[in-house]
Amino acid sequence: MDRFDDHTILYRFFKKETSEGENEEIIHWVSASEENREEFRKVHKIFLSSNFKQFQSEIDIDDAWDKLYQSLKEYRSHSGTLNVSLLLKVAASVLILVAVGLGSIWTYENIFKGSTFAIVHIEAPAGEKSKIQLADGSSVWLNSETVLTYDATNPRNVRVEGEAFFDIQKDAGNPFWVETASGMTVKVTGTRFNLRSYAGDPFVETTLEEGRVEILGENAVRLAELNPGQQARYTIRGGEVEVKKVSPELYSLWKNNEIIFSETSFYDLVPQIERWYGVSVELDEGINKEDRFTMTIKTESLRELLDMMKLTSDFDYEIVGSRVKIYSK
Numbered sequence: 001m002d003r004f005d006d007h008t009i010l011y012r013f014f015k016k017e018t019s020e021g022e023n024e025e026i027i028h029w030v031s032a033s034e035e036n037r038e039e040f041r042k043v044h045k046i047f048l049s050s051n052f053k054q055f056q057s058e059i060d061i062d063d064a065w066d067k068l069y070q071s072l073k074e075y076r077s078h079s080g081t082l083n084v085s086l087l088l089k090v091a092a093s094v095l096i097l098v099a100v101g102l103g104s105i106w107t108y109e110n111i112f113k114g115s116t117f118a119i120v121h122i123e124a125p126a127g128e129k130s131k132i133q134l135a136d137g138s139s140v141w142l143n144s145e146t147v148l149t150y151d152a153t154n155p156r157n158v159r160v161e162g163e164a165f166f167d168i169q170k171d172a173g174n175p176f177w178v179e180t181a182s183g184m185t186v187k188v189t190g191t192r193f194n195l196r197s198y199a200g201d202p203f204v205e206t207t208l209e210e211g212r213v214e215i216l217g218e219n220a221v222r223l224a225e226l227n228p229g230q231q232a233r234y235t236i237r238g239g240e241v242e243v244k245k246v247s248p249e250l251y252s253l254w255k256n257n258e259i260i261f262s263e264t265s266f267y268d269l270v271p272q273i274e275r276w277y278g279v280s281v282e283l284d285e286g287i288n289k290e291d292r293f294t295m296t297i298k299t300e301s302l303r304e305l306l307d308m309m310k311l312t313s314d315f316d317y318e319i320v321g322s323r324v325k326i327y328s329k
Contacts, residue, residue, distance in 0.1 A: 186213050
């Protein structure tokens with residue numbers, strides 16, 4: 001009987017219980033034929049339906065592999081030396097990430113003589129959210145329009161653009177680092193926290209749910225240390241940090257498909273609507289952008305949300321595909 005006929009090894013792979021040798025075997029099997037890739041998809045869907053329903057999202061496995069092999073081809077043309085062991089580790093990470101149902105993933109490798117590193121990019125597209133598990137066992141949830149980047153050989157040092165919730169495995173001797181484009185870094189030993197660092201926002205927001213984190217500024221200057229129930233808002237322009245007490249669970253509701261707005265202005269609400277529903281919103285000049293909204297979004301459609309907003313604000317709207325126009329009456 002073929003090793004893959006009863007799917008046991010694939011189920012163990014999805015649960016990250018396989019050895020490095022078994023990972024290599026799976027990689028070769030998946031890349032051997034379209035029939036094998038189709039079987040991988042089928043078993044993957046069965047596994048998701050019984051274990052990860054809340055995180056299902058479509059990903060083109062062939063596309064992930066094509067990008068992996070294309071980048072390998074490009075780098076092979078620049079160097080005759082290839083680190084096969086590293087390639088297998090990177091390819092295994094691609095399959096593991098595919099297995100948890102990400103909306104988008106791509107990798108590129110620099111595999112040259114004397115230099116081995118593998119950069120992994122994971123993206124949650126507009127209107128989608130994703131969850132992944134890193135090699136050290138840490139879990140990361142990605143909100144809409146968020147990109148997580150890290151070197152596959154060092155998964156405890158990541159970079160985030162967007163919003164993510166981290167549940168980090170404790171390792172006092174090997175801290176976990178989260179870098180942002182602002183220059184602010186979060187140093188973690190083992191904890192649960194939410195980080196918001198979208199491009200265009202004038203601040204970076206770190207909200208601690210459990211454990212302890214340090215907030216570092218430019219040149220690793222220590223700016224603050226957070227305890228559970230505290231939030232640090234780092235002002236990008238001034239490089240200053242304001243720490244306050246909050247209800248931390250309110251800032252990570254998005255990972256459970258829920259979001260709360262409290263006295264939020266039209267101006268601040270629009271980009272969040274765009275990310276949540278994967279649309280672009282155009283505001284008419286006549287709209288009062290300072291109108292405030294307090295609401296909770298769970299399963300409401302975009303049209304239902306806008307109709308709720310109309311109850312307290314004088315406007316109308318048009319939805320054409322993924323474009324929304326909001327205009328004054």
